[in-house]
Amino acid sequence: MIKCENINLSYENQQVLKNISFEIKENDYIGIVGENGSGKTTLVKAILGLIPVDSGKIIYLENKNKIGYVPQKNNIQKNFPATVFEVVLSGFSSKNKFIPFYSKKEKEIALNNMKCVNVLNFKNKSFQKLSGGEQQRVLLARALNSAEKIMFMDEPVANLDPVATKDFYDSVAHLHQHHNMTIVTTTHDIENIIKYANKILHIDKEILFFGTTEDYLKTEYSKYMIGSDHYANN
Amino acid sequence: MQIINSILEYAFLQRALIVGLLVVVALAILGVNLVLKKYSNIGDGLAHVSFGAIAFALALGFSPLQFSIPIVIVAAFVLLLLGDSAKIKGDAAIAMMASVSIALGIIAISLSGGVNISIDSYMFGSILAIGKSDYLLSVIVLLIVIITYLFFYNKFFAITFDEDFALATGVKVKTLKALLSILTALAIVVGIRMIGTILISSLIIFPASSAMLLTDKYKIVMVLSIFFSIISFLIGLFASFYLNIPVGASIVVSNFILFVISFIYKKI
Numbered sequence: 001m002i003k004c005e006n007i008n009l010s011y012e013n014q015q016v017l018k019n020i021s022f023e024i025k026e027n028d029y030i031g032i033v034g035e036n037g038s039g040k041t042t043l044v045k046a047i048l049g050l051i052p053v054d055s056g057k058i059i060y061l062e063n064k065n066k067i068g069y070v071p072q073k074n075n076i077q078k079n080f081p082a083t084v085f086e087v088v089l090s091g092f093s094s095k096n097k098f099i100p101f102y103s104k105k106e107k108e109i110a111l112n113n114m115k116c117v118n119v120l121n122f123k124n125k126s127f128q129k130l131s132g133g134e135q136q137r138v139l140l141a142r143a144l145n146s147a148e149k150i151m152f153m154d155e156p157v158a159n160l161d162p163v164a165t166k167d168f169y170d171s172v173a174h175l176h177q178h179h180n181m182t183i184v185t186t187t188h189d190i191e192n193i194i195k196y197a198n199k200i201l202h203i204d205k206e207i208l209f210f211g212t213t214e215d216y217l218k219t220e221y222s223k224y225m226i227g228s229d230h231y232a233n234n
Numbered sequence: 235m236q237i238i239n240s241i242l243e244y245a246f247l248q249r250a251l252i253v254g255l256l257v258v259v260a261l262a263i264l265g266v267n268l269v270l271k272k273y274s275n276i277g278d279g280l281a282h283v284s285f286g287a288i289a290f291a292l293a294l295g296f297s298p299l300q301f302s303i304p305i306v307i308v309a310a311f312v313l314l315l316l317g318d319s320a321k322i323k324g325d326a327a328i329a330m331m332a333s334v335s336i337a338l339g340i341i342a343i344s345l346s347g348g349v350n351i352s353i354d355s356y357m358f359g360s361i362l363a364i365g366k367s368d369y370l371l372s373v374i375v376l377l378i379v380i381i382t383y384l385f386f387y388n389k390f391f392a393i394t395f396d397e398d399f400a401l402a403t404g405v406k407v408k409t410l411k412a413l414l415s416i417l418t419a420l421a422i423v424v425g426i427r428m429i430g431t432i433l434i435s436s437l438i439i440f441p442a443s444s445a446m447l448l449t450d451k452y453k454i455v456m457v458l459s460i461f462f463s464i465i466s467f468l469i470g471l472f473a474s475f476y477l478n479i480p481v482g483a484s485i486v487v488s489n490f491i492l493f494v495i496s497f498i499y500k501k502i
Contacts, residue, residue, distance in 0.1 A: 048402035064404030093392035126450040
């Protein structure tokens with residue numbers, strides 16, 4: 001669906017991504033892992049066209065308005081006045097170019113997606129008054145409205161408690177299995193991602209590993225990551 | 235009611251009422267996005283460019299509105315490009331462009347024979363400013379601004395709330411930002427003759443800021459912002475008429491009073 005060929009990217013003379021080449025195929029569930037500063041977020045932003053690359057190609061075989069994106073929550077300014085429903089509906093804004101209002105059908109889809117990730121109860125609440133986990137699920141519902149084929153997520157469970165984390169992964173797994181959604185997510189949560197993702201992309205500025213989760217678990221990298229994760233949690 | 239009689243009696247007051255209402259409503263809705271996106275100083279920059287363009291038009295004997303509309307649209311583009319460029323800081327770029335526009339305008343006027351009354355009224359606004367000839371064009375331009383805004387309401391929300399998400403999902407963010415900027419330019423260029431170059435940007439900032447003190451829902455911010463802009467305009471217009479004070483200044487002061495009331499209401 002999306003091909004990356006030899007992506008290089010640097011910030012102020014510091015190389016952040018080096019010769020990254022890989023392909024996202026239909027119905028993949030790719031977990032992008034790596035340590036802090038390894039370039040995970042930058043890679044996702046580069047693929048989505050939010051940051052220009054220095055060299056290399058990103059080839060889209062899919063229309064951009066079929067993509068969903070769950071950014072890191074700190075992207076959104078604090079105290080923005082908006083209800084949950086307003087935020088979720090904005091997921092449709094790349095569609096329907098010549099109709100000024102959201103259609104009945106879109107509202108139905110939005111309500112359905114809100115139900116799916118369990119935020120329907122807050123529909124008319126202010127987005128800024130929700131907890132971190134609730135806001136994250138609202139952003140997932142918004143992304144579901146725009147995502148028809150592929151969903152990118154950037155550290156989606158970073159601020160969630162264990163129960164909310166499991167809920168979140170289950171919602172995503174449901175999408176992947178029952179709605180054929182291709183999932184690409186960065187995460188620090190190595191223990192969960194190896195349970196859910198079928199492929200792992202491990203980067204440290206360059207690709208250290210890309211392949212099935214099964215194969216990844218046989219590598220040194222996985223042992224190191226899982227080890228350090230335990231260390232971090234204890 | 236004496237007010238209604240006055241409006242029926244004086245054609246200039248009717249024109250001021252209609253154009254003024256459209257100007258304040260247009261600026262109030264655009265203001266919600268501009269304030270939230272921290273672009274509100276673009277309004278100030280555009281007002282100064284409008285002044286420069288109008289001064290040139292008067293010096294050269296052209297129709298001020300027809301001459302300045304295309305110039306201000308170009309300026310809106312340039313300001314946006316400068317704002318996004320990393321080489322010059324956006325706010326510095328706007329300030330530079332604003333003062334150069336005023337400077338060129340003043341030079342044009344002085345070369346053509348000195349300051350006259352109409353330039354003064356463009357600086358501070360005048361209730362008499364909407365002449366018969368410009369009235370129709372003003373109304374058409376403002377209606378286009380408001381209707382276009384409503385048409386793109388949801389998209390403007392999307393780029394204001396989360397520009398990255400919009401961009402990632404294929405929304406034409408750059409085009410929409412340019413459009414927002416052009417709509418602002420149009421509302422300002424039509425409005426400054428009545429409100430005044432130095433005062434008009436406050437009509438972008440005040441209604442939205444007052445509304446945001448009272449609610450945290452976007453659509454209600456929009457509705458309250460329109461409501462505040464209309465109320466403060468009517469109070470300002472009638473105060474101006476009866477107390478014989480400049481209309482732009484009295485509208486700004488009534489906006490300020492509404493802001494203070496909202497602020498106190500929020501604290502209680």
